Amino acid sequence: MRQVWCEHAAVLLVSAAVSCTGGKTSTTSDSADTSGPQATSSAAMGTASVSGARIAVAHAGPAGEWQMPAGDYASSRYSELSSITPQNAANLKVAWAFSTGVLRGHEGQPLVVGNTMYVVTPYPNVSYAIDLAQTGQPLKWKFRPDNAQQAIGRACCDVVNRGAAYADGKIFYNLLDGHTIAVDAATGSQLWRTRMGDLSRGETITMAPIVVKGRVIVGSSGGEMGVRGWIAALDAATGKEIWRAYNIGPDKDVKVGPKFKPFYAHDRGANLGVSTWPSDTWKTGGGAVWGWISYDPALNLIYHGTSNPGPWNENQRAGDNKWTAAILARDADTGEMVWAFQVTPHDMWDYDAVNENILVDLPIKGQLRKVLVHFDRNGFAYTIDRATGEVLLAEAFVPMNWSTGIDLATGRPKVVETKKTAQDKNVKDICPSLEGGKNQQPAAFSPQTGLFYVPTNNLCMDFQARAVTYIAGTPFIGGNAPEKGGPGGYRGEFIAWDATTGKKIWGIKEPYPVWGGALATAGGVVFYGTLDGWFKAVDARNGKVLWQFKVGSGVVGNPVTYTGPDGKQYVAIYAGIGGDMGLLIAGDVSANLPYDVRERGTTLPDISRWTSWGGELFVFSL
Structure with a gap:
């Protein structure tokens, strides 16, 4: 695997909405119809690029393949392929399609290694190898693992799977029932299977693993079940567990030792994973790792977020509740914590911090800094020194009212008193909702523009x-949270963000939350999908919608691009509504799900008119 610097010099540094011609503030709008028949969507146009911005770790494998969940260790979701451009994207057509045979939420993305595409479905987590070199794309193999049916009742937010990873001739992925498996990429035979989670306690696994230095890194789900979140490393050859670190509890369990040097004083001290909780509530305190993991080989650090503390009722867990709702940097070899930053201390709104950490080098105040950029569910976009954990910049990227900003001296949010929750108190109109300003749907970064593309x-x-009372293996929530549309008359927006200034450059408003991920390409085109079933290509510079195709079921997965055996560039996307948002499709899902604390018909009005369950893979080319 190449570990080099990917350098693409951008051409201009311009602040948001400032025209390149006269320096006056100007915005324009695109009148193209880019949503479904239900609503209109417009883009507030600006153009900008950030000079000197670069991805910290290059694409894994050949540029025409997609071997890792995010394409690289940096979680950039950027491809060097450039055949599809703003000038020809309107000519995209369906090249082929494949039915997965599963009608649930298709989060995640396929892999492409050589002339084979690998697909992993939601539960029961069937995997497929598709032959790209033959006409009609026949299957090379299909593998259906043993996967306990009880896992369905333990899964919080649909039975999703966020994808697989490839290394050394093996496909690695997680099963909903708490196992991690390795499958022979050539034959589909299971090579090893390791039980990682305790299903009886509500531990499931939905995240996509990554492979670092011959080790498969995985993390737990189950924050709404009163689990104690963990992250672990397995030997890629044998499946043997090498290390495991909990995210809450005594320092020994959390792997806090001499290497631990957090930037902020309030994050220093012994056994904070215990002392910031009342009594022994940390034992059921959440802090799961169901999101994305990044890795910096130069620093040998893996970066991951942790989920909300449990239960939601903040009266039952006074204190900061470390290390929930936090970003943690760990030594990849040992799992030891090197630094930690708690994004939302004493989270009382279900603002997990599990979203991706994108590793880039950006010019900050005239100096090129090694940073990670994190778009948190709490609504703030953070630019953080990835070596130390210092917050360099933090600005709201969505409408919000629970906080007035981040104190850069401490890294802590300034909380609005009237938006604090409490037992038996109904607090109205908190923005963003518990779905966050952004949820699992990953952003992308383009070193050409230096901008981040954020659903x-x-x-x-x-x-x-x-x-609420804790009972092992049952929901441990303690709250009710009906949702509604935010200000402005739209429920989602696809935006371009400048992480050096904390400014939105342009945005495309959508009638529903944008629950699928983004893909940026060297051709200057960015791709994303929508809950009402559209897959779109937009100009990376200004947000103009260049092309769109109705895939039928809503998109909650992430696009990838690859070079086919014929030398052409292809773009692939799952169509299969589901995940937390998809559970709100009226009439398709039982209304008495124990985890669903929202009211149907208000969060996603009329969504069932535009989409229903699906399970398709669509592939497009010029």
């Missing part, structure tokens, strides 16, 4: 906390 939500909620 966002615009939802608010009423929140009423209530007392």
Whole structure:
């Protein structure tokens, strides 16, 4: 695997909405119809690029393949392929399609290694190898693993799977019932299977693993079940567990030792994973790792977020509740914590911090800094020194009212008193909702423009906390949170973000939350999908919609691009609504799900008119 610097010099540094001609503030709008028949979508146009911005770690494998969940260790979701451009994107057509045979939420993305595409479905987590070199794309193999059916009842937010990773002739992925497996990429035979989670306690696994230095890095789900979140490393050859670190509890369990040097004083001290919790509530405190993992080989650090503390009722867990709702940097060899930054201390709104950490080098105040950029569910976009954990910049990227900003001296949010929740108190109109300003849907970064392309939500909620008793293997929530559309009359927006200034450059408003991920390409085109079933190509510079195709079911997965055996560039996307947002399709899912604390018909009005369950892979080319 190449570990080099990917350098693409951009041409101009311009602040948001400033025209390149006269320096006066100007915005324009695109009148093209880019949503479904239900609503209109417009882009507030600006153009900008950030000089000197670069991805910290290059694409894994050949540029024409997609061997890792995010394409590279940096979580950039950027491809050097450039055949599809703003000038020809309108000519995209369906090249072929494949049915997965599963009608649930298709989060994640396929892999492409050589002339083979690998697909992993939601539960029951069937995997397929598709032959790209033959006409009709026949299957090379299909593998259906043993996967306990009880896992369905333990899964919080649909039975999703966020994808697989490839290394050394093996496909690695997680099963909903808490196992991690390795499958022979050539034959589909299972090579090893390791039980990582305790299903009886509500531990499931939905995240996509990554492979670092011969080790498969995986993390737990189950924050709404009162689990104690962990991250672990397995030997890629044998499946043997090498290390495991919990995210809450005593320092020994969390792997806090001499290497631990957090930037902020309030994050220093012994056994903070215990002392910031009342009594032994940390034992059921959440802090799962169901999101994305990044890796910096130069620093030998893996970066991951942790989920909300449990239960939601903040009265039952006074204190900061470390290390939930946090970004953690760990030594890849040992799992030891090197630094930690708690994004939302004492999270009382279900603002997990599990979203991706994109590793880039950016010019900050005239100096090129090694940073990670994190778009958090709490609604703030953070630019953080990835060596130390210092917050360099933090600005709201969606409408919000729970906080007035981030104190850069401490890294802590300034919380609005009237938006604090409490037991048996109904707090109205908190923005963003518990779905966050952005949820699992990953952003992308282009070193050509230096901009980040971010799928966002615009939802608010009423929140009423209530007392709850822990019973192993059952929901441990303690709250009710009906959601509603946020300000402005739209529920989602796809935006371009400048992480050096904390400014939005342009945005495309959508009628529903943008729950699928983004893909940026060297051709200057960015791709994303929508909940009402559109897959779109937009100009990376200004947000102009260049092309769109109705894939039928809503998109909650992430696009990838690859070079086919014929030398052409292809773009692939899953169509299969589901995930947390997809559970709100009226009539398709039982209304008595124990985890669903929202009211149907208000969060996603009329969504069932435009989409229903699906399970398709679509592939497009010029």
